[in-house]
Amino acid sequence: MAFGREEEMRLKEKGFGILLTFCILAVFWILLSGIFDAFHIISGLICCAIVSIISHDLLVKGKSEKRLAKFFRILIYIPWELWQIVLANIDVAYRVLHPKMPIDPRIIEFETTLRGEFSLLTLANSITLTPGTITILVEPERGKFWVHAIAKGPADALLVDQTMQRKVAHVFMEAE
Amino acid sequence: MITIFWMTSLLIAVTMGLSLYRAVAGPGVFNRVAAVNIIGTKTIALLVVMGYFFQRPYFFDIALLYAMINFIGTLVFAKYLERGEIWS
Amino acid sequence: MVIVHTLVTVLLGAGVFFTLVGSIGLLRFPDFYTRLHATGKCDTLGAGLIILGAVIYHFFQYPETFLVPAKLAFLVFFIFIANPTATHAIMKAAYKTGVEPWRLGEKRR
Numbered sequence: 001m002a003f004g005r006e007e008e009m010r011l012k013e014k015g016f017g018i019l020l021t022f023c024i025l026a027v028f029w030i031l032l033s034g035i036f037d038a039f040h041i042i043s044g045l046i047c048c049a050i051v052s053i054i055s056h057d058l059l060v061k062g063k064s065e066k067r068l069a070k071f072f073r074i075l076i077y078i079p080w081e082l083w084q085i086v087l088a089n090i091d092v093a094y095r096v097l098h099p100k101m102p103i104d105p106r107i108i109e110f111e112t113t114l115r116g117e118f119s120l121l122t123l124a125n126s127i128t129l130t131p132g133t134i135t136i137l138v139e140p141e142r143g144k145f146w147v148h149a150i151a152k153g154p155a156d157a158l159l160v161d162q163t164m165q166r167k168v169a170h171v172f173m174e175a176e
Numbered sequence: 177m178i179t180i181f182w183m184t185s186l187l188i189a190v191t192m193g194l195s196l197y198r199a200v201a202g203p204g205v206f207n208r209v210a211a212v213n214i215i216g217t218k219t220i221a222l223l224v225v226m227g228y229f230f231q232r233p234y235f236f237d238i239a240l241l242y243a244m245i246n247f248i249g250t251l252v253f254a255k256y257l258e259r260g261e262i263w264s
Numbered sequence: 265m266v267i268v269h270t271l272v273t274v275l276l277g278a279g280v281f282f283t284l285v286g287s288i289g290l291l292r293f294p295d296f297y298t299r300l301h302a303t304g305k306c307d308t309l310g311a312g313l314i315i316l317g318a319v320i321y322h323f324f325q326y327p328e329t330f331l332v333p334a335k336l337a338f339l340v341f342f343i344f345i346a347n348p349t350a351t352h353a354i355m356k357a358a359y360k361t362g363v364e365p366w367r368l369g370e371k372r373r
Contacts, residue, residue, distance in 0.1 A: 031334055031335065031338070034331045085309060086309070088305050089305055089306050092289065092301065092302055093282065093285045096285050096293075096306075097285065097288070101292065101293075105297060105366060106365075106367075107365060124352065128348035128351060128352055129308075129348055134297075134300065134304065135352050135355075136352075137359065150298060150301050177269060180272075180276060184280055187280045187283075187284070188280065188314075191280075191283050191286075191287040194287040194290070194291060195287050197291065204296075204363075206296050206358045206363060207299065209354055210296070210300055213303075214286070214290065217307050217308070217343070218283065220311060220315075220339070221279070221310070221314045224314070224318050224336065224339075225318065228318060236332065236335055236336060237335075240335065240338075240339055243339060243342055247347075247350055250353065251350060251353050254350075254353040254357040257357045258360050258361065
């Protein structure tokens with residue numbers, strides 16, 4: 001009895017994966033072609049169906065609960081990140097154009113409690129896009145990050161304040 | 177407005193020349209790979225501005241394609257430098 | 265129309281300024297890791313701002329073709345995700361191959 005229910009859930013996850021990939025690919029096809037002819041749309045749908053059946057598990061991995069809430073939280077997270085990008089570039093421009101070039105680079109490492117693939121990806125991307133830090137290595141088993149910081153200020157903002165880890169953990173609803 | 181596009185493309189070409197110095201004289205292979213990646217990113221912006229300057233809308237598709245080629249090229253190069261082989 | 269032209273000029277100028285700063289940083293910084301800081305961040309935003317200015321110009325000048333600005337907006341989104349990933353990949357390769365980071369007070373490399 002339990003074996004049948006597990007298989008049914010796995011089939012449902014696979015069906016959802018195929019449907020989502022098919023929808024995204026069809027939107028891209030219509031966006032990039034611009035011709036709303038019967039022949040083009042039908043051939044596009046056939047190609048999207050073939051591709052999504054073959055490689056749907058690259059986009060939707062495994063099972064994840066509460067997808068809609070996570071999607072909305074990602075939409076709220078993006079404007080804060082865009083503001084951080086602008087701040088980062090003004091900071092780098094200041095350090096480049098200053099005649100004395102105030103840099104003091106160092107490598108720091110820290111641990112987080114995030115374990116899922118997508119949340120580690122978002123945190124690594126955000127660390128690379130914020131002022132003064134770039135991710136070097138990520139270890140997915142223990143959630144360990146090696147980060148190269150360009151001065152003491154940005155390094156402390158990542159080690160001591162931990163604003164970014166808290167925000168990403170809030171978006172992906174993992175334990176803090 | 178056309179003069180604005182023309183001056184923008186000229187300035188982007190000047191910055192590409194500055195990065196070319198690092199591609200030639202960087203000590204070691206990593207500096208050169210980083211410089212070539214940067215020149216590729218500037219090529220994308222230059223293609224989009226040129227599309228407006230010459231009034232040809234097909235340049236945007238070429239820019240989209242070259243963005244992906246540049247990205248994949250840098251990733252494959254970095255993987256080869258790290259492991260010594262591409263397929264394992 | 266004048267407002268749109270001014271906004272597009274400001275966006276294009278800011279984009280060219282950040283690209284220029286990225287190139288100057290590539291020449292001025294003393295070490296490989298710090299040079300990646302300058303280019304990986306500034307160049308991404310510079311190219312993004314230039315293409316964003318072009319999108320706004322197209323959206324107001326030729327309003328009947330709206331698929332082309334959507335294509336360019338997708339290009340901006342792709343640049344914002346692809347460039348930091350490429351920077352991280354090349355930095356990981358350098359770290360694992362043994363390139364030493366620069367500390368304050370050493371010679372230029």
